[in-house]
Amino acid sequence: MEHPNGYSTEVKLFVISVLTENKSGLLNAITIIFTRRKINIESINVSESEVAGVSRYTIVVKITRERAEKLVKQVRKLIEVLGAFLYEEEETHFQELALYKVPLEPFLNDSNNRIEKLIRDNFARILVIEREYIIIEKTGRKSETQKLFEELKAYGVSEFVRSGRISISKSKRRTETFLKELEELSANSLVKE
Amino acid sequence: MEALTKQTLSDQSEKQVSQIVSGAEALLLGLLEEGVDTIFGYPGGAIMPIYDALYGYQDRLRHILVRHEQGATHAAQGYARVTGKTGVVFATSGPGATNLITGIADAQIDSTPMVCITGQVATPLLGTDAFQETDVLGISMPVTKWNYQVTDVTELPEVIAKAFFIARTGRPGPVLIDITKDVQFAKFEYTYKKCEKIRSYAPYPKVNNDDIEAAAKLINAAKKPYILAGHGILISGAQKELLAVAEKAGVPVASTLLGLSAFPCNHPLYVGYLGMHGNYGPNVKTNECDLLIAIGMRFDDRVTGDLKTYARQAKVIHIEIDPSEIDKNVKTTVAINADAKAALKALLPKLKENKHDKWVNEFRECDKIEYEKVVNKALHPAEGGLLMAEVVNVISEMTKGEAIVVTDVGQHQMATSRYYKYNTTDSNVTSGGLGTMGFALPAAMGAKIGRPDKQVVAIIGDGGFQMTLQELGTIFQFNIGAKIVILNNSFLGMVRQWQQLFFDKRYSATEMTNPDFVAIARGFYINAAKVSLREELKQSIQTMLDHNGPYLLEVVVEKEENVFPMVPAGDSVGNIRLE
Known part of the structure; x- marks a missing residue:
């Protein structure tokens, strides 16, 4: 399907990667851009990047390309945003982390080592063993962490948490190079001609 | 913030010898560095140290005491729009700050440079629901180009410098700086450097x-x-x-x-x-x-x-x-x-x-069609009450298209935009994107203060005038010589027009029983007159224009006049209706 303006009307997952100065309140400033347009954020992760003082936001949204492009332009408008990049899922490498709290008791009576096998088959690992429970950790795509969740349900999952997606683009650009180019650009566009 | 600080400091040489001052005084010194000479504002508890410092700067900083904080924002907008300078607003925390929001949103959508300074409760009280505490950063975030809360006095000069740099460069817009009361009191070693660069902000992209x-x-x-x-x-x-x-x-x-x-x-x-x-x-x-x-x-x-x-x-x-x-x-x-x-x-x-x-x-052929179907009737009605278009046309002729014209929102605004023949630049001040009723009266004040050499005529509907008419008090106190024309049709005319055309003439909540506008103006010691007859229109406008000082002229216009042409909302521009 194509809109008369040339954009596809297909709704799909986009990853918006944002580099910002580390300033309090910026998370709010970024997310209200989405709220105002009634765009639900599928997942969001904020962390310090490889450059000191620079934060990286990874935001996943499910919208059309046209909306995604316009959204990214609005994010770029924020004063402390250094750069915002739009990727389709395939243009990034990404992972999520999930933690599962399961009672200890089924393990103790697990004569066939079924849970151990489940953990091994899912490439998960045991993070902590406590008197009452164990915590299992798994990294992977959402479908994978979800699969393990479904399989562990039989043993009673008392808590389950999944992180936002973190992703790295397939492009070869280095953040430091980008920042350097940005400095030159802003230095060259300070004054009105 | 830290990263930015390093950035700007490293690039610039220190110009000023440092001195020990309070945060409040540092703010005023910063404003002077930025070329500010006029502030529109309203005091209150959380901004008292700044007002106290202002007492000692009255010779260099003129403060216009408005009657409502919204009026301060619109006045600052009017001032900015006719001077190209950044309008400056002071307000206190809580309700003072929230009253700014309409004007800030208006300045944002109409790209008007403005710096709003709000007082805030002392830092330890943040987030405790203290008296007059409100999250003004959160509230103003979506309608400002940039905002920042100062809780460390040593940051203050740099933040002020950044505020002005951001407000006036690129696509201009409003900036809000929230200053906690303890910061206003705190003494520190003050130096000021103008902001010349923010690495994440490129205001003037190079022409490709x-x-x-x-x-x-x-x-x-x-x-x-x-x-x-x-x-x-x-x-x-x-x-x-x-x-x-x-x-x-x-x-x-x-x-x-x-x-x-x-x-x-x-x-x-x-x-x-x-x-x-x-x-x-x-x-x-x-x-x-x-x-x-x-x-x-x-x-x-x-x-x-x-x-x-x-x-x-x-x-x-x-x-x-x-x-x-x-x-x-x-x-x-x-x-x-x-x-x-x-x-x-x-x-x-x-x-x-x-x-x-x-x-x-x-285009000229189209003009002929429009003249015959719309303009001629609007400017030269054969009978009936005065029409908005003919009033605007008379004002346009009598000011030779050289006045600064300030409009509110509604039918009178569209009539003015259509019939005022602007012959000098920077002379149209109106609320466009936000469509803020109540904009014109305070904006006209700011425009006249910014350009005292120019005739400033505010054209306002009876509805919009009543939204901010308390600013007549400001106009009187500071003897601001703006001319105020109320086009009174005793209706919220634009809404009524839509009700007539698109809602089957169901005039829901649009008819107004109005006060005696002349008596109101006179209550504020402002000269005023009322005109409703065609043969008296020119003379009454001339009297207004000739008057030295503020003047209000109420013009009674036809009750159910429509503004045409009209492109119905969401329709094609090609389907413009002439009647």
């Missing part, structure tokens, strides 16, 4: 020569080129460049609401005013031109009507400083992401001398 070449090629080849001139022309000061480009390439020019006065209304290439209640030719020709050259405008829905049928036949050049506006509503053939003046300067030498007389004449 390939884009200029491509645009010139389109213009030189076009048979029916058409310029839409917006507010960006005024903001960047590109009036001469626009004139030169239009004349060299022989391109007709239409204006958006906020672009009015950027191009002289009496110029042979000027074809009129765009949009929902704009002129007939400028609207219908949008869908007949072969090249649309949009300069410093953002294709607002009140200009485009239905986007699916808007200028589909035309190639589009969009000159715009804000990249988020490019391709937002109308897909461009060539986008020039740059300041209007820089772009037009670069474009001019690439253009061929050209004329499009036949094409320009098509």
